[in-house]
Amino acid sequence: MRKALLAAAVLAMMASPGFAQSYKFVIVPKAMNNPFFDFARDGCQKRAKELGNIECIYKGPVEHEPATQAQIIQDFITQKVDGLAISVADVAAMTKSIEAATAAGITVITFDADAPGSKRIAYIGTDNKEFGVALGKQLLKLRPDGGKYAMISGGPGAENLAERVNGVREALKGSKWTEVGGSPTFCNDDPALGVQQMTDLRTAVPDLAAIVPVGGWPMFAPEGFKAFASKSKKDIDAGKFTLVVADTLKMQLELLNEGYANALIGQRPFEMGEKAMDTLLAIKKGQKVPEIIHTGLDVVTKDNVAAMLK
Missing domain, CATH: 3.40.50.2300 (Response regulator)
Incomplete structure (x- = not known):
């Protein structure tokens, strides 16, 4: 009886508006030796810390290897993470991986590189x-x-x-x-x-x-x-x-x-990492998100490079 009452209390607490369920969200880059993706990682980790109830995991192939990226996705499916944000190295291979993750109940979005014909819910990044x-x-x-x-x-x-x-x-x-x-x-x-x-x-x-x-x-x-x-x-x-x-x-x-x-x-990879966390969390909360979220471009020449370096 006491166990039943405790379980009911926990369920009630989880259902309450103030309860913040914790999530494991993963950023999967095309290649971890590409410094571009370091900024997406930093944006992801910063936003996760601000939100408080999210763990940002960053893992992908060391080098550009679509088959390795697909295997990493499969490993995260096995671990039953809550969400994936993937920079798609190969559309055909990753479309299958995204379908497998979705079938396993994992929320999937793409960032930086999209697979528009897949079952991903949203794309975040450059036009x-x-x-x-x-x-x-x-x-x-x-x-x-x-x-x-x-x-x-x-x-x-x-x-x-x-x-x-x-x-x-x-x-x-x-x-x-x-x-x-x-x-x-x-x-x-x-x-x-x-x-x-x-x-x-x-x-x-x-x-x-x-x-x-x-x-x-x-x-x-x-x-x-x-x-x-x-x-x-x-x-x-x-x-x-x-x-x-x-x-x-x-x-x-x-x-x-x-x-x-x-x-x-x-491009704006730091912003991609931030928005990936916001978008995955919104989806997990049952909110509707835009299918395409563009993060914009910056044009830099000799005339404004000094200002950009500051």
Whole structure:
């Protein structure tokens, strides 16, 4: 009898408006060696601490490996976590993982990279088509005279990166810019490989006028990027070779400030981490959330980079 009364009291307390149930929410990046995702982790952990009843867990593949990401998701399904926020490395593989998590009663949203045909409830992050268009427009603004250009992308199965590539092409359509064969190259989110691909492109196409990485990967290896850009510094300063790069991490802002790039178009990964926690919690509380939550872009050039560094 006493046990029954105690159980009833606990249930009543949990049902009361003031009771804050605790949750385990997981941020799953494409790759943990990509510093971009460190900011999403920091935003997630900050917001979880503010909310008080959430534990933010951050775990993904060390490198860009879709199969490993799928296995990590399966492990969290087994652990019966309360919610997942996934940056989708490969749409086909992750659509299956999201379906499995949903079938297990786990709330799933995506951030940074989406799988729009999956059973995820919401996407938080950049409008990637708009992002690509912004990269292309910035190149066109800097160099309306045009020339040959190439893009560097990450993983070929990432829908968000494909949208950026298409956005760049859309912005430059009808202009004097022409994309070289073999573009984009795919560095699989590997910074060192991204730098090597820039070098290879410059060697293969001596009159290449611009490179547009649709993610910040080459600059995430700052010393390697600086070594590459130093060899082209005279052409960069003279406006004969242009580098418009995605993302605005501190190391990138510093490289831009030192004249090793011409412009950056930045996302807001810290805000993605914060909103992921808010969104997962709202869903768990039975609240309706927008299916698409865009976090905006920042355009940084030599004119405002000093202010951004502050």
